Amino acid sequence: MKRTDYINWDEYFMGIALLTAMRSKDPSSQVGACIVSPENKILSLGYNGMPIGCDDDAMPWEREGDPLDTKYMYVCHAELNAILNSAHNNLKGARVYVTLFPCNECAKAIIQSGISEVVYYGDKYHDSDSSVAARFMFKKAGVRLTAYTPSGRKELLEL
Numbered sequence: 331m332k333r334t335d336y337i338n339w340d341e342y343f344m345g346i347a348l349l350t351a352m353r354s355k356d357p358s359s360q361v362g363a364c365i366v367s368p369e370n371k372i373l374s375l376g377y378n379g380m381p382i383g384c385d386d387d388a389m390p391w392e393r394e395g396d397p398l399d400t401k402y403m404y405v406c407h408a409e410l411n412a413i414l415n416s417a418h419n420n421l422k423g424a425r426v427y428v429t430l431f432p433c434n435e436c437a438k439a440i441i442q443s444g445i446s447e448v449v450y451y452g453d454k455y456h457d458s459d460s461s462v463a464a465r466f467m468f469k470k471a472g473v474r475l476t477a478y479t480p481s482g483r484k485e486l487l488e489l
């Protein structure tokens with residue numbers, strides 16, 4: 331008889347998104363994204379980081395101060411990185427697993443790429459204008475929003 335305690339697709343893909351987030355150099359929020367086809371094939375991965383060629387050690391990681399001296403001006407979000415990394419794949423009807431709910435800018439990119447479902451884990455900026463605008467666009471565009479239900483598995487990653 332087959333084993334029964336295998337991880338389901340949602341645990342698998344969110345687990346990979348969480349592992350991917352661990353590559354982030356951001357001191358406050360490490361975000362991961364995993365894009366999956368309707369056939370449950372992984373199409374792309376991304377985490378938040380500085381653009382290629384912009385030395386992590388030469389870039390600011392501050393949250394406050396002169397805008398030009400904060401990370402916000404430069405950092406590429408996990409979702410955008412995952413979309414850009416998938417340039418050769420068709421994302422129509424795909425789902426994206428994200429460890430943090432997408433901002434309005436990534437929402438635009440998600441919609442334009444043809445992704446039809448967002449499965450999100452964290453939602454700590456739920457009441458920000460960015461999240462409100464993202465939800466507004468997702469609703470208009472018919473992108474499904476699904477809150478991930480943590481499995482409670484503790485043994486998932488023991489690196």
Ligand SMILES: Nc1nc(=O)n([C@H]2C[C@H](O)[C@@H](COP(=O)(O)O)O2)cc1CO
Pocket residue numbers: 356358359360361377378379393401405406407408409430431432433436455460
């Ligand atoms: N969905 C998201 N994907 C992301 O990749 N990010 C990135 C941008 C920053 O590097 C970091 C947020 O930093 P902080 O404001 O929590 O210190 O996470 C942020 C969000 C939130 O909208």
Ligand SMILES: [Zn+2]
Pocket residue numbers: 407408409410432433434435436437
């Ligand atoms: Zn974003």
